[in-house]
Amino acid sequence: MDAQLIELARAAGATVVTLMATDAWERTRDGIVSLWQRASPSRAEGVQDELEAARDDLLAARESGDELTEQELRDAWTGRVRRLLTERPDVATDLRRILVELDPEVGDAPRTVRMRAEASGSGRVYQAGRDQHITEQ
Template sequence: MGPEIAELARTAGTTMVTLMAGQAWESAREGLVSLWQRFQPDRAQAVGGELEATREDLLLARQTGDADTESELTAEWQAKVRRLLVARPEVADELRRILAELNPHPAEAQSSVEVRLRAEVSGSGRVYQAGRDQHITER
């Protein structure tokens, strides 16, 4: 169950930090706090405060373009969730349910599209290729 717990914790931590900056933040916060309330009630209030502090840090990091802080916050929540899962393995099913509610279409969200790009240039020609958005500013 070790790798399974680690993967679930990674998914949960990443999902929570991602949702902190979006419209689903309140639902995500309520879901995680209720999880702690149910399985470690003495920590639930602290977890709620930690989530709020993390959200403030995340929003500031995004405003300033600080990708390192966002990665650190994600790692912190992955670790917190992993420790909860190790201490209380029965949390796993409830956590999966909460994640499914937050992302009701996981197959669509995780689907990928194969993009193949090919270009030939000669002389002083230029090629700009992108698998998604591309912004070019030339002067």
């Protein structure tokens, strides 16, 4: 599979899961379901149900502080999108358009984030390539 399609699948998985817990959820769900309706109509309804179940899992995980579930959901949706792109590479253009509509920062080009930090003694380092939530007690 083309490296650009793999990167596109990764961006889609991350964007879909990130937007599950936002006000953009309905647009996100509708956009992804419409993609499946064009590419594989017989699976579109199942994808919608899976998206709804994933959102429920994500919201419950965030409420309980379970960060691992969020990463697992990103990986799962990345895999689903990658398999769709493997079967139907022609829908990549539609997927890019949907992602740009949902998150204009995604764009067409892959992004690289490099971070480096050092801490010593009791120092702390917090880095994020996107949203970061820190709760200290």
